[in-house]
Amino acid sequence: MSKPVLGIIGGSGVYDIDGLTNTQWRRVDSPFGQPSDDLLFGELNGQQLVFLPRHGRGHRIPPSELNYRANIDALKRAGVTEIVSVSAVGSLKEELPPGTFVIVDQFIDRTFARTKSFFETGLVAHVSMAHPVCGRLGDIIEQAAKDAGIVAVRGGTYLVMEGPQFSTQAESNLYRQWGCDVIGMTNMPEAKLAREAEMCYATVAMVTDYDCWHPDHDAVTVEQVVKVLLENADRARALVKAIVPQVGGRSGNCAKGCHTALEHAIITHGDKRDPNVVSKLDAVAGRLLKR
Ligand SMILES: CSC[C@H]1O[C@H](OP(=O)(O)O)[C@H](O)[C@@H]1O
Numbered sequence: 001m002s003k004p005v006l007g008i009i010g011g012s013g014v015y016d017i018d019g020l021t022n023t024q025w026r027r028v029d030s031p032f033g034q035p036s037d038d039l040l041f042g043e044l045n046g047q048q049l050v051f052l053p054r055h056g057r058g059h060r061i062p063p064s065e066l067n068y069r070a071n072i073d074a075l076k077r078a079g080v081t082e083i084v085s086v087s088a089v090g091s092l093k094e095e096l097p098p099g100t101f102v103i104v105d106q107f108i109d110r111t112f113a114r115t116k117s118f119f120e121t122g123l124v125a126h127v128s129m130a131h132p133v134c135g136r137l138g139d140i141i142e143q144a145a146k147d148a149g150i151v152a153v154r155g156g157t158y159l160v161m162e163g164p165q166f167s168t169q170a171e172s173n174l175y176r177q178w179g180c181d182v183i184g185m186t187n188m189p190e191a192k193l194a195r196e197a198e199m200c201y202a203t204v205a206m207v208t209d210y211d212c213w214h215p216d217h218d219a220v221t222v223e224q225v226v227k228v229l230l231e232n233a234d235r236a237r238a239l240v241k242a243i244v245p246q247v248g249g250r251s252g253n254c255a256k257g258c259h260t261a262l263e264h265a266i267i268t269h270g271d272k273r274d275p276n277v278v279s280k281l282d283a284v285a286g287r288l289l290k291r
């Protein structure tokens with residue numbers, strides 16, 4: 001049974017969390033390489049919290065070069081059990097204008113140039129991604145938004161593109177035909193790796209633009225994204241503050257199965273496992289591999 005510790009992965013425009021006490025930026029080493037930055041450890045109203053700026057402080061690292069494995073592994077080593085991703089996204093629907101917060105519940109992963117699993121030759125595992133977002137954490141975010149007086153749309157499909165260039169209009173229209181709601185570049189393989197590491201994962205997507213499909217709006221620019229993010233920074237901060245106390249209330253493992261996702265996922269026979277691969281997975285899968 002894991003003690004609940006909230007980890008926040010801050011996306012574009014979110015490079016720090018204010019209002020924390022007992023703060024310390026601490027380097028956490030990972031066998032998968034360098035995380036995006038040091039981790040910020042702190043407390044919010046007596047509740048422990050760990051923060052990681054996804055692109056590093058100062059936004060140094062593009063989506064395709066992020067070391068997603070090191071980021072999730074480092075958060076796991078830091079004791080994090082539930083991850084809330086805060087991400088800027090483009091809107092693929094008229095009714096989701098810039099400024100809307102969406103509690104995403106599905107992803108379509110169109111990325112192709114990233115390492116997507118902690119597992120490899122020498123230790124093979126297949127986890128379920130049918131429900132990529134923890135519904136319990138989604139409930140917590142929804143309730144926290146209500147408590148903080150923030151309107152947030154529950155549910156939505158996030159199309160994850162490779163980037164770093166924004167989409168062509170043909171691509172944007174295709175994703176709209178697929179029924180996707182929002183588009184971004186980072187939440188995959190992050191969500192897949194969080195599942196493999198048996199951590200709850202949920203996303204607060206902050207709509208910053210209409211991508212490039214909308215006849216009445218110019219195509220997205222970084223300038224526009226940053227402008228809308230700054231306008232919404234106070235609401236994002238208030239939402240995080242409201243989430244923290246609710247995460248602390250969990251007792252026992254996540255009822256949605258996030259903390260036991262690997263239970264029946266590892267298929268490589270005990271005598272065929274590569275000890276080098278196994279040793280790197282001490283944090284991610286140590287619970288099962290030490291047996
Ligand atoms: C600065 S616009 C494009 C950039 O913003 C989003 O990042 P994040 O998900 O970390 O907020 C998007 O995915 C792109 O990486």
Ligand SMILES: Nc1ncnc2[nH]cnc12
Nearest residue numbers: 088089090183184211220
């Ligand atoms: N339109 C867009 N496409 C991809 N990522 C984004 N992040 C913010 N807006 C975006």
